[in-house]
Amino acid sequence: MFGGEWGDTTSFIPAAQAEGKVVVIRLPKGPDGRRDHSTVDRNKLTARFSSAAAIAVSEMDYLPAGYIEQNYAEPVPSLKEDPSSSVRKPAYFYVTDAVADEMLGTAIEGAKSGAVGRAVSARILVNTNTAPGRNVLAILPGADPLLRNQYVVLGAHDDHIGFNQRPVDHDSIKALMMHAAPQGADGPDPKPTPEQWVKIRATIDSLRKLHPSRPDSIYNGADDDGSGSMALLEIAERFATATTKPKRSVIFAWHVGEEEGMLGSSYFTDHPTVSRDSIVAQLNIDMIGRGRATDATGESKEGKLLHGGKGYLQLIGSRRLSTELGDLIEATNKHGKFGLNFDYALDANGHPQNIYCRSDHWSYARWGIPVVFFTTGGHADYHQVTDEPQYIDYGHMSDVAQFIHAAANNVANLSHRVVVDKPKADPHGMCQQ
Numbered sequence: 382m383f384g385g386e387w388g389d390t391t392s393f394i395p396a397a398q399a400e401g402k403v404v405v406i407r408l409p410k411g412p413d414g415r416r417d418h419s420t421v422d423r424n425k426l427t428a429r430f431s432s433a434a435a436i437a438v439s440e441m442d443y444l445p446a447g448y449i450e451q452n453y454a455e456p457v458p459s460l461k462e463d464p465s466s467s468v469r470k471p472a473y474f475y476v477t478d479a480v481a482d483e484m485l486g487t488a489i490e491g492a493k494s495g496a497v498g499r500a501v502s503a504r505i506l507v508n509t510n511t512a513p514g515r516n517v518l519a520i521l522p523g524a525d526p527l528l529r530n531q532y533v534v535l536g537a538h539d540d541h542i543g544f545n546q547r548p549v550d551h552d553s554i555k556a557l558m559m560h561a562a563p564q565g566a567d568g569p570d571p572k573p574t575p576e577q578w579v580k581i582r583a584t585i586d587s588l589r590k591l592h593p594s595r596p597d598s599i600y601n602g603a604d605d606d607g608s609g610s611m612a613l614l615e616i617a618e619r620f621a622t623a624t625t626k627p628k629r630s631v632i633f634a635w636h637v638g639e640e641e642g643m644l645g646s647s648y649f650t651d652h653p654t655v656s657r658d659s660i661v662a663q664l665n666i667d668m669i670g671r672g673r674a675t676d677a678t679g680e681s682k683e684g685k686l687l688h689g690g691k692g693y694l695q696l697i698g699s700r701r702l703s704t705e706l707g708d709l710i711e712a713t714n715k716h717g718k719f720g721l722n723f724d725y726a727l728d729a730n731g732h733p734q735n736i737y738c739r740s741d742h743w744s745y746a747r748w749g750i751p752v753v754f755f756t757t758g759g760h761a762d763y764h765q766v767t768d769e770p771q772y773i774d775y776g777h778m779s780d781v782a783q784f785i786h787a788a789a790n791n792v793a794n795l796s797h798r799v800v801v802d803k804p805k806a807d808p809h810g811m812c813q814q
């Protein structure tokens with residue numbers, strides 16, 4: 382069945398009509414009149430047509446050269462469904478216009494929404510491999526004989542997105558993303574204007590004067606999440622060497638597989654090594670090494686680019702389950718004179734960047750555990766080979782780490798566990814920011 386054109390929800394067939402069907406989706410036209418794949422959001426399509434047998438997006442003819450090799454040459458572990466979940470997702474695949482035409486029995490170009498095509502029979506072959514993965518956990522026992530049976534979890538992820546088979550030129554990527562994709566991979570693919578090409582070439586030329594081409598195939602993830610996982614190590618050391626220990630116990634959790642769909646944190650929260658109810662809060666640290674005035678840290682809900690600056694820190698989800706926890710974080714900054722400036726813009730309900738659902742804290746929040754996500758936000762090197770240590774703002778990262786230490790200490794020393802005063806989610810349901 383032709384389901385409509387992405388980007389125009391009025392063209393979509395009603396969700397109920399998709400039940401059991403293979404829903405074929407057409408791409409919208411970009412400003413240049415060509416069909417444009419760059420805005421298609423798999424999660425949104427899957428949520429909209431959740432009862433479909435499959436979703437087929439006709440985008441193979443419109444992908445840039447090298448796109449498939451770059452993005453789909455590796456297996457995708459996140460295709461795996463949680464067997465304990467009642468949520469079933471439709472199969473999702475990409476086709477050429479020729480295949481879409483065959484399925485619909487008419488040209489997709491002029492297809493009308495709801496038009497029923499031919500019966501499709503398909504065999505979906507899945508190659509299953511297993512690979513080792515482990516969370517690294519440490520517990521600092523609390524000082525109070527009663528409260529030590531409760532835990533504050535501090536977390537970060539220790540994985541990133543791997544490497545490319547084909548190296549790219551570091552400085553070219555740096556210049557391209559800086560001028561034409563300020564949010565890195567968290568935004569549309571770069572399509573430089575003639576003015577931007579002038580700036581890109583000038584930047585590459587100036588870098589070439591400093592050193593020869595630097596081919597690179599490794600995604601180092603210095604900010605994502607080298608910054609968080611190393612800050613967590615520093616915070617753990619400070620807790621462990623202090624003469625006074627907090628009243629509650631603290632769990633330090635380095636989660637694996639965040640980039641593959643929060644595999645480590647969802648496993649740990651489904652199979653916790655302490656009673657789940659004894660976890661009073663989780664503080665998640667993911668990307669705290671940037672946030673300069675020159676970094677595009679995200680967008681406002683209206684789509685305006687945001688930037689960092691002195692003391693910049695984004696807080697996500699801090700009042701989504703516990704108002705008290707959100708207030709405590711604010712009070713820690715104020716009374717401890719940390720001088721941080723909190724940006725809550727990305728925490729807005731229904732924000733299109735959906736950050737609340739995109740890092741390990743969600744694994745905890747879905748079980749009703751209050752969370753705070755600390756991040757200095759996005760930047761042009763996000764999920765690029767250029768996310769490297771030389772671009773980290775270590776002074777700022779240190780300030781943020783000291784603040785998170787103080788915040789964790791305050792949660793761990795509170796006379797009572799932070800009060801949950803907001804509705805809890807369905808632990809096996811889909812996250813809704």
Ligand SMILES: [Zn+2]
Nearest residue numbers: 605606667668
């Ligand atoms: Zn991350």
